[in-house]
Amino acid sequence: xxxGWFGKRARRRAPAEALFARIAEASRRPALYIDxxxxxxxxxxxxxxxxHMFVVLRRLRELPPPADDLAQDLIDACFAYLELGFRNxxxxxxxxxxxxxxxxxxxxxxxxxxxxxxxxxxxxxxxxALGRNAAPSADPAVLSAxxxxxAAGLAGCxxxxxxxxxxxxxxxxxxxxxHDV
Numbered sequence: 001x002x003x004g005w006f007g008k009r010a011r012r013r014a015p016a017e018a019l020f021a022r023i024a025e026a027s028r029r030p031a032l033y034i035d036x037x038x039x040x041x042x043x044x045x046x047x048x049x050x051x052h053m054f055v056v057l058r059r060l061r062e063l064p065p066p067a068d069d070l071a072q073d074l075i076d077a078c079f080a081y082l083e084l085g086f087r088n089x090x091x092x093x094x095x096x097x098x099x100x101x102x103x104x105x106x107x108x109x110x111x112x113x114x115x116x117x118x119x120x121x122x123x124x125x126x127x128x129a130l131g132r133n134a135a136p137s138a139d140p141a142v143l144s145a146x147x148x149x150x151a152a153g154l155a156g157c158x159x160x161x162x163x164x165x166x167x168x169x170x171x172x173x174x175x176x177x178x179h180d181v
């Protein structure tokens with residue numbers, strides 16, 4: 001009986017883990033660091049991941065159930081990935097919970113800041129949030145345009161569309177964000 005429970009749980013999380021893998025892959029695109037001004041460091045990689053997670057979570061929040069379950073499974077997959085990164089990076093078992101708490105606060109802070117910037121009437125609000133967090137030494141308008149293009153690309157997708165959309169994010173080309181055709 002216990003093995004059946006693990007099988008159901010694994011089947012339920014498989015779509016979220018596959019979606020997270022695509023998000024993580026998109027967050028590692030070299031152009032984000034070279035042309036987008038995101039620092040190529042652990043912190044910068046976290047910022048790029050948070051940007052991509054924000055766009056997908058924002059769309060999932062707009063969809064009816066079971067999108068909320070997928071969103072939670074997606075967040076769980078993200079934090080399991082981050083925890084594994086700490087452990088592989090040599091952080092001790094004792095220090096991992098402290099780091100995870102801090103990164104959780106940072107993650108949810110970024111989501112709130114980007115949502116406020118995205119929802120504001122003034123387009124500069126998102127630029128300001130991105131400049132403060134993701135690209136402090138670059139033109140945040142470049143990342144802002146990329147996020148808006150990514151959100152527009154997901155806007156018409158239902159839950160199945162989000163899971164199957166190819167490409168999930170536009171290609172980042174410095175000043176332009178264009179979907180592959």
